[in-house]
Amino acid sequence: MNAWIGWALAAAAIAAGYVGWGWQGVVLGITVTVFWLLLQFSRALRAMQQAAKRPRASVASAVALHAKLEPGLSMLQVMKLTGSIGEKVGDDPETFAWRDAGGDAVHVAFTGGRVGRWQLLRATAGPDAGTHPAA
Structure with a gap:
């Protein structure tokens, strides 16, 4: 409200x-x-x-968080979605990040204390990702 x-x-x-x-x-x-x-x-x-009970800036699934975010949510509402406190990564606009175990991250920019925009950053594949050794 x-x-x-x-x-x-x-x-x-x-x-x-x-x-x-x-x-x-x-x-x-x-x-x-x-x-x-x-x-x-x-x-x-x-x-x-x-x-405070969960690791800082961690979320079960960054993709699920990305899907649940919407403009106008307060920081308190985002904390309820994530279950943890985000890691501050920027000041103008105030930006926080949450990561999952797979390395995917969501950066959320707050304008006036409300979600303004957000971005899903997928983990980069390693040099040997997608290759299988010959049998």
């Missing part, structure tokens, strides 16, 4: 509380807003704890 929408809803809850129940409604509106903020904080912490 957009932060502006969240804060507008919080202000609307406080205003509705005041109109309906006076100062007690304002207290209720503030309480609901604080509870909502605590839920968001708890969600972020839970995602960080899960990501």
